[in-house]
Amino acid sequence: MKMIQQAMMGIALTLMLTVSAMAQEQALASSDSSTQHADPLGSWNDGPTKSSILQFVQEVTKEGGPKFVPPEQRIATFDNDGTLWCEQPVVQFEFAVYRIKAMAGDHPEWKEQEPYKSVLAGDPQHLVDDLINGGHEFLKVMETSHAGMSVEEFDRHVRDFFATAKHPKLNVAYTQLAYTPMVELLAYLRANGFKTYICSGGGIDFMRAISEETYGIVPENVIGTNGRNVFKQVDGKWQLFKTADHLFFNDKATKPTGIDLHIGRKPIFAGGNVRSGGDIGMLTYCHSNTLPSFQLLVNHDDDEREYAYAEKDNASLKTAKAQGWHVLNMKSDWKTIFSND
Amino acid sequence: MKMIQQAMMGIALTLMLTVSAMAQEQALASSDSSTQHADPLGSWNDGPTKSSILQFVQEVTKEGGPKFVPPEQRIATFDNDGTLWCEQPVVQFEFAVYRIKAMAGDHPEWKEQEPYKSVLAGDPQHLVDDLINGGHEFLKVMETSHAGMSVEEFDRHVRDFFATAKHPKLNVAYTQLAYTPMVELLAYLRANGFKTYICSGGGIDFMRAISEETYGIVPENVIGTNGRNVFKQVDGKWQLFKTADHLFFNDKATKPTGIDLHIGRKPIFAGGNVRSGGDIGMLTYCHSNTLPSFQLLVNHDDDEREYAYAEKDNASLKTAKAQGWHVLNMKSDWKTIFSND
Numbered sequence: 001m002k003m004i005q006q007a008m009m010g011i012a013l014t015l016m017l018t019v020s021a022m023a024q025e026q027a028l029a030s031s032d033s034s035t036q037h038a039d040p041l042g043s044w045n046d047g048p049t050k051s052s053i054l055q056f057v058q059e060v061t062k063e064g065g066p067k068f069v070p071p072e073q074r075i076a077t078f079d080n081d082g083t084l085w086c087e088q089p090v091v092q093f094e095f096a097v098y099r100i101k102a103m104a105g106d107h108p109e110w111k112e113q114e115p116y117k118s119v120l121a122g123d124p125q126h127l128v129d130d131l132i133n134g135g136h137e138f139l140k141v142m143e144t145s146h147a148g149m150s151v152e153e154f155d156r157h158v159r160d161f162f163a164t165a166k167h168p169k170l171n172v173a174y175t176q177l178a179y180t181p182m183v184e185l186l187a188y189l190r191a192n193g194f195k196t197y198i199c200s201g202g203g204i205d206f207m208r209a210i211s212e213e214t215y216g217i218v219p220e221n222v223i224g225t226n227g228r229n230v231f232k233q234v235d236g237k238w239q240l241f242k243t244a245d246h247l248f249f250n251d252k253a254t255k256p257t258g259i260d261l262h263i264g265r266k267p268i269f270a271g272g273n274v275r276s277g278g279d280i281g282m283l284t285y286c287h288s289n290t291l292p293s294f295q296l297l298v299n300h301d302d303d304e305r306e307y308a309y310a311e312k313d314n315a316s317l318k319t320a321k322a323q324g325w326h327v328l329n330m331k332s333d334w335k336t337i338f339s340n341d
Numbered sequence: 342m343k344m345i346q347q348a349m350m351g352i353a354l355t356l357m358l359t360v361s362a363m364a365q366e367q368a369l370a371s372s373d374s375s376t377q378h379a380d381p382l383g384s385w386n387d388g389p390t391k392s393s394i395l396q397f398v399q400e401v402t403k404e405g406g407p408k409f410v411p412p413e414q415r416i417a418t419f420d421n422d423g424t425l426w427c428e429q430p431v432v433q434f435e436f437a438v439y440r441i442k443a444m445a446g447d448h449p450e451w452k453e454q455e456p457y458k459s460v461l462a463g464d465p466q467h468l469v470d471d472l473i474n475g476g477h478e479f480l481k482v483m484e485t486s487h488a489g490m491s492v493e494e495f496d497r498h499v500r501d502f503f504a505t506a507k508h509p510k511l512n513v514a515y516t517q518l519a520y521t522p523m524v525e526l527l528a529y530l531r532a533n534g535f536k537t538y539i540c541s542g543g544g545i546d547f548m549r550a551i552s553e554e555t556y557g558i559v560p561e562n563v564i565g566t567n568g569r570n571v572f573k574q575v576d577g578k579w580q581l582f583k584t585a586d587h588l589f590f591n592d593k594a595t596k597p598t599g600i601d602l603h604i605g606r607k608p609i610f611a612g613g614n615v616r617s618g619g620d621i622g623m624l625t626y627c628h629s630n631t632l633p634s635f636q637l638l639v640n641h642d643d644d645e646r647e648y649a650y651a652e653k654d655n656a657s658l659k660t661a662k663a664q665g666w667h668v669l670n671m672k673s674d675w676k677t678i679f680s681n682d
Binding site for chain 1: 413492536545546549559560561563567569570571572573578579580581587589594595597598601602603604605606622625626629
């Protein structure tokens with residue numbers, strides 16, 4: 001007991017000192033700006049979405065209140081592509097193309113061999129046709145670029161990509177395409193005792209390379225698509241190698257599977273977006289929680305500042321309406337979208 | 342920035358108040374007992390194992406020291422059966438037998454049908470023979486008792502089992518077979534900023550039902566054997582159902598796979614035990630960490646207070662010797678083994 005107290009006191013003092021140092025820094029930085037009341041969701045416009053979020057968090061953190069949820073149950077899961085950052089284009093596919101191009105020197109046969117030929121030529125038609133026919137060629141591109149190397153080597157490739165690649169239209173690094181209001185929301189939830197997770201169709205190792213610096217989400221809180229990696233000795237060194245065996249595609253109805261495997265608790269807060277219906281499963285799972293819960297669905301309706309797109313069948317918006325989920329309209333709900341706006 | 346400061350200050354103040362309340366409670370509680378220096382590993386005998394652990398933790402937590410490891414990298418993974426609690430008999434198999442017996446009323450055909458016939462008759466020979474021949478019958482028993490129901494229903498069965506079943510020889514609840522020195526070690530590591538995980542061949546959902554109350558390990562920090570669960574609507578209710586599809590057996594060389602999938606970081610502390618060589622993979626993986634690391638191998642040599650057993654080929658002890666891992670001998674290293682000793 002005494003040891004725990006000492007440890008906690010140590011942590012408390014460290015926090016105090018850090019806060020004090022940060023306050024000094026900020027005092028210097030903001031000495032010429034007028035101070036305002038701290039708004040945890042400062043880049044959100046006032047309106048029903050923002051106030052619903054604030055109200056929910058206040059209710060579940062109010063000890064003794066009728067909707068109080070103990071901290072260990074405050075699990076929040078968020079889709080990544082289109083929910084936490086821009087999915088036009090899908091960043092991970094850009095990475096796959098980047099890798100195929102980098103690997104092409106060792107594979108002269110790819111010049112004449114699909115799907116590599118089209119990828120190298122920058123011609124999307126072959127893969128578009130393939131995706132309609134089951135996506136086997138697409139999977140081949142993903143497997144070639146994502147498997148067959150050690151976990152460490154893959155991590156280096158991803159970091160190299162993010163250090164150099166830029167968004168084709170906005171001309172900024174892809175990590176700068178994180179939505180500022182969502183980064184704020186994640187921090188606000190964590191400040192209120194939530195554990196925040198990514199739960200995405202994106203590759204688990206791909207996202208982990210940037211999740212902490214981009215969203216403050218630690219690697220162990222990332223859930224994503226994965227193959228079953230193999231531990232083996234290569235060149236006298238035991239290493240984990242990436243494979244596409246037993247591929248688990250963490251999307252749609254399998255997102256609850258991924259959440260249960262990694263967390264073992266239902267989320268009380270889940271965020272997803274409109275595009276393919278990929279988050280209906282996760283939001284339904286969250287909604288089935290017997291504790292108070294909140295479902296947030298991002299609707300892309302801002303073709304000026306981001307993109308405007310919808311689902312063919314509107315299933316996500318229809319389900320949201322039927323279930324009482326909260327729809328976030330980027331155009332009206334967000335004051336700013338990107339950090340460099 | 343200001344919001345983060347406020348949140349941190351809030352956390353710091355909460356910690357201060359908690360510590361203060363704890364100190365008051367402790368002052369009341371210990372006013373009649375003579376105080377001793379707090380020993381975080383009080384049920385361990387003094388000796389090289391205990392002092393090596395204390396030294397390692399002091400070194401990796403000493404800021405500015407040559408072996409300092411930042412808190413986010415302080416990952417500790419422990420096998421469960423034979424490492425954190427007694428594995429004679431293997432508790433989860435006792436649960437499987439308990440479930441087969443409970444289900445037998447709905448399956449009169451099992452009286453004449455192997456492997457159920459032998460399980461119901463309490464005759465182990467059929468499964469012993471089967472395990473030598475690939476274990477298909479054994480897997481059938483596990484699948485019948487562990488799959489085909491919702492995650493919630495399975496959790497209730499496990500909790501019912503632990504509430505009623507007793508160890509055949511020691512006549513206590515199975516959760517009381519947790520090793521007190523290991524429970525202390527887990528708490529000591531957490532007090533020093535470690536995140537503690539179970540990484541076991543046991544079923545992930547089985548262990549999660551008792552990991553928090555038994556070890557202080559939260560469900561999201563449990564890694565284990567699992568099938569791929571399915572999210573579906575049954576009786577108008579969306580639920581996750583347990584399956585044995587894509588069974589991932591988290592043992593031997595696949596423990597690093599499980600750790601990487603769930604955590605995405607290598608452990609700096611790993612604990613396993615001698616029996617089947619099941620933890621050599623995990624300890625090798627930990628040992629491959631470029632950060633300072635510690636490998637602990639439990640040797641069961643105490644047939645009076647627990648059990649004495651070894652591996653046929655002694656692979657774990659041989660590897661430990663070759664790699665410089667720390668061998669824990671229960672007989673000499675532990676002052677007490679169980680909480681009711």
